[in-house]
Amino acid sequence: MEAGRVFKITINGQAVEARADDTILKAAQREGIHIPTLCYHRQLSPYGGCRVCVVSVEGIPRLVASCTMPVTDGMQVRTDSEQIRKIRSTVVELILSNHPKDCMVCEQSGRCELQDLAYEFGLSHIRFKGEVSVHEIENQNPVLERDYNKCILCGRCVRMCDEIQGVGAVDFSKRGFRAKIATAYDGVLDCEFCGNCIGACPVGALTGKPSRFKGRPWEVRKVKTVCNYCGCGCSIMVNVKGGEVVRVTPVEDGGINEGMLCVKGKFGFEYINHEDRLKTPLVKKNGAFVEASWDEALDVVAANLGRIKKKYGSDSIGGLCSAKCSSEDNYLFQKFMRTAIGTNSVDHCARY
């Protein structure tokens, strides 16, 4: 269609310009008009399953899901009314009637979209009692825990894995109240473990094991940097609590990775505070490494590099750095090799 065309619509009486390929939700978000969502994810195809984003449109007798409803010229939308609020509230209440109430120890607490909605609608009392789904927690891998007792079947992980990651490790299985996200034959996860499903999950059903109980979202400081595991240069947020990296999250809107990460970038940070990591320089004396001060170690390196350079020339020296050093360290290292040593023979496991 004429994607470039601009439609004039109104949202809650306010005149809004929308693009021809907009959904109501997109047009509203652009204007900063709040519509609650759960199964919606900006990078994934619209699903229309949770029904939290319902709105009313003049001339359409039924409420419609704003995440899937395309705008039409002259459309008059209301995002809030007593009925809309009641429907949204009932929907969230129904989800909560089949959801554990263990927010106090849940990894997702503080960034959980369901928790936020329960708060938004003031759902301190759930009217519905009844069966609660019981599933075994699956965590037979080093990085990812799947707790489907918390799953709200929004399908964001399924779409993430299929549409973006192209792996299709999980899909919906069974149906109705018994529906469950599952691998083939509901077995253990067998995939790339990129963990992008964790980022897609609005609740605590999918969590990263290395970060468990290490820090609440409001306790961490997020530091933007570039992942140096490979040459892609993904933008990442290092989540730091008390000087310790406790989690790595993608930078949502930016970077060449557009919010995606791989298994190394997402989960490979535990080496930083690992007990086996060297914290003191070692110098080889009489065939064995012994601890030394930084001054002593640097003197040894400087003396030897100077001697070799003088005798054999700059190009007789090459340098290898590591993905497990920070980007800043890596930058300094190549600068040192090129200017102080005077060689281009410098490399890194992820290339410079």
Add this chain to the structure above:
Amino acid sequence: METLETTVTSHNQKELDLSAVDEIVARYREERGALIPVLQEVQGHYGYIPPEAVSRVAEGLKIYPSKIYGVMTFYKQFYLKAKGKNRVMVCCGTACHVKGSDRVTRRVLDEIKLPDGQDTTEDGLFTIEQVACIGACSIAPVVVVNEKVHGKMTQDKTMRELRKITEAADE
């Protein structure tokens, strides 16, 4: 495909002849929307859908195994395990329900003990299913024993049909 293979080995000791699966997949390879008819034919051949067949179908049609599992578990027609020798379907459609099919169902389940959550007896003699309307409402309540439709069933008439089978099996 580690998960699938593990399931396979624990499920079946004997190696299953999968040439039928390959033949079916080959016939449908070019067709759009082939998954369901392929699964129907696989089940028609093996009586159920063996896990080994799923990985073959996945490779042949280039569909994720997780998706195939999702489709298999969505539709009632597909069986993940082999069925019993004799298949009994008690219709629970509205007309049958109004005419007391629940009593027939309960009697059948009292007579033929099924393991928890299963529909097939341990000895593999019976599969008992409660189905939603087979469309023979005029002769409700209806019980189907091995594809023969029995109408206007009572508890006693149903028991007679089942006992014919158990007695034949005992001999």
Add this chain to the structure above:
Amino acid sequence: MNSRPKSISISVCMGTGGIAAGGAEVMEAFEEALAHLGLAAELREKCTAHKVGCRGFCARDVLVDVVLDGQRTTYECVQADMVPRLVEEHIVGGVPVEQWLAGPDYEAFHAGQTKVVLSDCGSIDPEEIDAYLAVDGYTAIQKVLGEMLPEEVITKIKDSGLRGRGGAGFPTGLKWSFAAMAKGNEKYIICNADEGDPGAFMDRSIVEGNPHALIEGMSIAGYAIGANLGYVYIRAEYPLAVQRLAHAIEQARAREFLGKNIRNAGFDFDIQIKQGAGAFVCGEETALIASIEGGRGMPRPKPPFPAHRGLWGKPTIINNVETLANLPYIIRKGSEWFASLGSEKSKGTKVFALTGKVCNTGLIEVPMGIALKEIIYGIGGGIEGGRQFKAVQTGGPSGGCIPAELLDTPVDYESLAQVGAIMGSGGMVVMDEDNCMVEMARYFLHFTQEESCGKCVPCRVGTKRMLEILERIVAGQGEAGDLELLLDLGEDIKAASLCGLGQTAPNPVISTIRYFRDEYDAHIVHKRCPAGVCKALFEYQVVEPLCKLCGLCVRKCPVGAIEGGKKKLAKIKDRKCVKCGICIEVCPFDAITQIDIHETAEV
């Protein structure tokens, strides 16, 4: 023996109902007898025994027509062992067997009906294309291809007032016009034969009884919207219908009513069968499309409507079997004729599967606008065993229960909706005083809950919570406030669900609360089931003065819950009793009765 007939034609009802009642055996017995007597050899093609589709009056199956020299006689409840006498006395002797003739019920059953879609169903052999051609079959498509432009066909169907027979009643011609206007050459017509409503078998009977009418109807629809390929999405649970349809498609191809350049008119059209795999929700258009595409039958939000973006993303029209099977008759007889049938807003006729507690169960076709009362007491012959009518349920799990005081309601889309039911695809289940309306509501909700695809929250979790409340009520654990909660949640589910399944799932509950609130109150407040159905609310008791110590109940009890025996008073052990009711059935002295739990508590 000189009075031997010159032509013999036997028609045996061989729909699923007829076969279940022994139709195949009856057919075989006739063939054998006619061959044995040498009649088959003597008269050759003038002596035929053939199968016909459902004749409607399934309660009296196997129905057999014996036509001797053009003289038709109908027999009911025929079994194979009756055939020798029929042949001997009637065919050979010339005297019909009086006692087996179809009785006045048969007349009454047909008298109130108007047959359009079913007019040839039950009289022609569904496996012979010539039988359909002999009743002007395939003349409609030839007329359409030879004389009409696609838009003229659409106008004609619009003028006829035909509305979708799948339940919602959307005007068929209007629906087509959306797809006809949509751009692109690749379009599809889908026949929805995934008849999933429990208690409905209209579509199955049409496909089994007159598959060529469906094929012709689809071709007409295909021509009108510009589709060259049609799919019939049909339940795998209907093997006979699938087989007959496949056979009919083959025949139609051989006679060039399907295929390339049909009848040299420059129109290509073919039909493929897709068998459903057992999911009620696939009756919903977008779920059906997802299923044909090979995925889970989960609906998606509309718009885009299938008429714009349907199967494989192309414009697609989905019509139900009955809608499509009406088309050849409308083209042949004209839209004025069709519009003259029925009521102001609902034109034509509607096929119903009349079942439950009426005397005459079966497949019926009535003009729209007929009162429910006329169907139940006229065609249906009233309630079995002279018992009291309680409710009639239309529209299956999406419909509602209509009480006695509303039996004057005319059968049309708007009137049924007004009383809280829906037209639906044509299930009509009659209930009497022995049916508990609370239990019925639970039954329907159990069905929809089982069939919910699980995609949207209100249907997945909401219907589950409603079902749990109803389960508590029938178990005698209902609480004050339950009904208000059911109604409140029910309205939210209707408003918030993604597809028609969830949007209508609360209907049976809401309509029964509306009309039978006293029954709910009896369960919740008094812990009593007035119909005596809810097992948790009654017990069996031996009436000691009546018990003659015969011991029959002790022997017949399947779970050994009755103590006593010869010369010893029977005593029912409540803990073991599963309330199957066999003891009541077998006791020759009516010495076992059912009493309300609360009465025992008070004693």
